[in-house]
Amino acid sequence: MTFTYEIEGGNFSRAGSASSDIKKALKQLDLDYNIIKRVVVSIYEAEVNIVAHARRGTLTADIDADGIVVVLDDEGPGIPDIEAAMTTGFSTASPRVREMGFGAGMGLPNIKKNADSLHIQSTVGVGTRLEIAVNFK
Template sequence: MVLEYKVEGGDFTQAGNVSSSVKKVLKQLGINPVVIKRVVVALYEAEVNIVAHAYRGVVTATLDDEGIRIVLDDEGPGIASIEQAMVKGYSTASKEVREMGFGAGMGLPNIKDNADEFTITSKVGVGTRLDIYIHYV
C-alpha cells in the first residue's frame, strides 16, 4: 500500500494532517499501537519541518509486510550541515515559529529516536529528503 500526501510550507493550520491520516490508516490495518505511536512522532516532526522550513513537500508512506517506509521530499532551502541539525537544541526556526512552541531543536532527534532506519540527504537551495523506516515489531 502506498499513500501520498502534499504538504504546504508555512501553513501551520494544516500541520499534522498527514500524520493524522496515516495514523488512521495504520489503526484500521490493526498495526501494533506501540509501532503506531513511533510512526506518529517521527512523521509529525518531519511534517512540521516541511511546514516550518520548506516551500512545499511530498510525503510518501509505503507499507510492506515488515514495516512502513516514509519518504519526505521537500523543495526548500536545504540543510547546510546535517551534523549540526541533528544536535539536540540546534534550530534555525524563525522567532514566530519558536513562539508557537516549535523550533526547539528536538524534531530531528525525536525522529531518530523513533525510527529503525533514518537518513537525511539535502542540497542547499534545492531541498531535503528524509527516509524513515519503522518495523512493525
C-alpha cells in the same frame, strides 16, 4: 498501501493532517500501540519541519506487512550541516515557528529516536529528503 500528500510550507493550520491520515490507516492494521506512536511521532515531526522551513514538499508512505517507509521531499533552503542539525537544541527556526510550540531543535533527534532508520540527503538552496523506516516486527 501507498499514500501521497502535498505539504504546503508555512501553513500551520494544515500541519499534521498527513500524519493524522496515516495514523488512522495504521490503527486499522491492529499494530502494537507503541509502534503506531513511534511511526506517527516520526512522520509528524518531519511534516512540521517541512511546514516550518520549506516552500513545499511531498510525503509518500509505503506500508506493507513488514513495516512502513516514509519519504519526505521538500523544496527549501536545505541543511548546510546535517550533523549539527541532528544535535538536540540546534535550531534555525523562525520566531513564528517557535510561537507554534516548535523550533527547539528536537525534531530530527526525536525522529532518529523513534525510527528504525533515518536517512537524510540535503542540497543547500534546493531541498531536503528524509527517508524514515519503522519495522512492524
